[in-house]
Amino acid sequence: MDFLHSQLGALQRNLAFVATDAIPWKLYVQAFSWTVALFESYLILRQYPLYSKTEPPAALASFFSKDEFLKSQNYGKDKAKFSLFSGLYKQCIDSALLQLGFYAWSWTAAGKVTSWFGYGPDYEITQSLIFAFLLFFISSIPSLPLSVYSTFVLEEKHGFNKTTPAVFVTDLLKGWAIGIVLGAPFLALFLYIFEWAGDRFVPWLMGLMISFQMIMVILYPTVIQPLFNKLSPLAEGDLRTRIEALAGKLKFPLKHLYEIDGSKRSSHSNAYFFGLPWSKHIVIFDTLIQQSKPEEVEAVLAHELGHWYFLHPTKMLAISQLHTFAVLATFPAFMHAPPVLRAFDFPKAVAAQPPTIVAFLLFQMILTPVEAVVSICLNAVSRHFEWQADRFACELQDQLQDPSMQDMGDRLGRALVTLHVKNLSTVWVDWLYSAYHHSHPTLTERLKAMETFQAAREKKAL
Numbered sequence: 223m224d225f226l227h228s229q230l231g232a233l234q235r236n237l238a239f240v241a242t243d244a245i246p247w248k249l250y251v252q253a254f255s256w257t258v259a260l261f262e263s264y265l266i267l268r269q270y271p272l273y274s275k276t277e278p279p280a281a282l283a284s285f286f287s288k289d290e291f292l293k294s295q296n297y298g299k300d301k302a303k304f305s306l307f308s309g310l311y312k313q314c315i316d317s318a319l320l321q322l323g324f325y326a327w328s329w330t331a332a333g334k335v336t337s338w339f340g341y342g343p344d345y346e347i348t349q350s351l352i353f354a355f356l357l358f359f360i361s362s363i364p365s366l367p368l369s370v371y372s373t374f375v376l377e378e379k380h381g382f383n384k385t386t387p388a389v390f391v392t393d394l395l396k397g398w399a400i401g402i403v404l405g406a407p408f409l410a411l412f413l414y415i416f417e418w419a420g421d422r423f424v425p426w427l428m429g430l431m432i433s434f435q436m437i438m439v440i441l442y443p444t445v446i447q448p449l450f451n452k453l454s455p456l457a458e459g460d461l462r463t464r465i466e467a468l469a470g471k472l473k474f475p476l477k478h479l480y481e482i483d484g485s486k487r488s489s490h491s492n493a494y495f496f497g498l499p500w501s502k503h504i505v506i507f508d509t510l511i512q513q514s515k516p517e518e519v520e521a522v523l524a525h526e527l528g529h530w531y532f533l534h535p536t537k538m539l540a541i542s543q544l545h546t547f548a549v550l551a552t553f554p555a556f557m558h559a560p561p562v563l564r565a566f567d568f569p570k571a572v573a574a575q576p577p578t579i580v581a582f583l584l585f586q587m588i589l590t591p592v593e594a595v596v597s598i599c600l601n602a603v604s605r606h607f608e609w610q611a612d613r614f615a616c617e618l619q620d621q622l623q624d625p626s627m628q629d630m631g632d633r634l635g636r637a638l639v640t641l642h643v644k645n646l647s648t649v650w651v652d653w654l655y656s657a658y659h660h661s662h663p664t665l666t667e668r669l670k671a672m673e674t675f676q677a678a679r680e681k682k683a684l
């Protein structure tokens with residue numbers, strides 16, 4: 223532990239200028255966030271002309287009817303226009319809030335609320351909770367009309383929306399309630415650790431974050447997800463038998479097999495698994511079951527079990543812990559830095575002794591360029607995992623010595639195409655747009671890669 227703290231101390235000495243120099247942080251955050259927003263708009267403009275193509279790529283031509291293809295192109299066009307507008311709209315709001323000193327105002331307002339309840343400025347955690355609530359609440363208002371439009375106009379127009387206004391409002395309220403019920407104690411504990419451990423908070427906070435994630439792994443499926451969707455055991459039949467057999471052969475610790483009523487809100491569809499290492503749950507969307515044949519759904523599950531086989535979720539978790547650690551290790555340099563708060567319009571009295579939550583929030587904003595790069599790298603890793611899981615499904619026949627699985631690759635291909643066609647997903651994708659935004663390779667890339675896996679297999683077998 224002492225080695226860790228001496229290394230962290232060395233890092234802090236290198237960053238000591240943050241606490242002393244007057245750097246125009248606000249200007250820097252503005253400039254960077256506008257660069258990102260404009261770059262994202264540029265990507266949409268690169269992608270946009272592809273929605274005017276009248277024919278699908280050759281590899282997919284046989285799967286699409288003319289009508290389905292044009293439908294997906296129109297959906298893509300509408301979504302692109304919407305995201306161009308909403309991206310710039312959100313950026314204007316965020317930029318204005320930042321410029322007008324909204325964060326400093328919220329802190330003062332939270333202080334007034336705490337003193338109204340009879341607590342002084344010593345009650346930093348109480349004031350921080352009110353501050354977080356104000357930020358969360360006020361900043362979510364401008365995006366409300368966007369999500370109403372997206373659900374009830376855009377998705378509705380293309381036949382995806384199954385949400386009623388009543389479901390929309392209750393979902394929103396449930397989301398807020400969960401945010402408060404889970405977020406407030408977590409935030410309080412987070413801030414308490416800073417108070418208690420001082421500058422030696424890094425290992426303690428890492429511990430807290432990991433335990434919180436573990437608790438969510440248990441709470442999400444058992445408590446949170448049932449609030450929004452209905453999970454029911456998958457009915458006995460061909461599909462259930464196939465999945466249980468597949469799980470058995472791979473020694474996947476399948477505890478429960480569920481069907482989820484994803485179609486209550488939207489017709490977008492998929493399947494996933496979750497749970498603790500020794501007890502896993504598989505969830506399949508009812509829409510996937512309705513749209514694809516049992517042997518195709520089985521292939522989708524073979525892909526999902528590929529993620530499990532190669533420990534992809536664990537690896538992702540490890541990468542995210544490393545990332546959290548790097549962020550926390552850098553934070554102390556910004557913790558006691560009055561010039562940073564002054565740069566964001568905080569009054570001198572507040573800046574002199576920066577509240578932890580404020581320092582952390584500003585630190586996060588300053589960090590956005592780094593986070594943008596991290597997210598591109600994470601996409602690259604995730605694409606690699608998808609490719610690996612597809613390959614796993616294609617080669618399952620060799621691994622399990624089961625000739626009945628020799629067409630697994632074809633079945634997966636058919637299921638992916640069906641998902642794509644039914645979801646009206648875009649088939650023509652600009653490479654730069656995809657590399658920046660997508661955690662999955664495009665459909666054409668995946669089908670092509672699967673053909674290559676199959677060819678390599680057959681060559682090896684000869």
Ligand SMILES: [Zn+2]
Pocket residue numbers: 525526529607608611
């Ligand atoms: Zn996958």
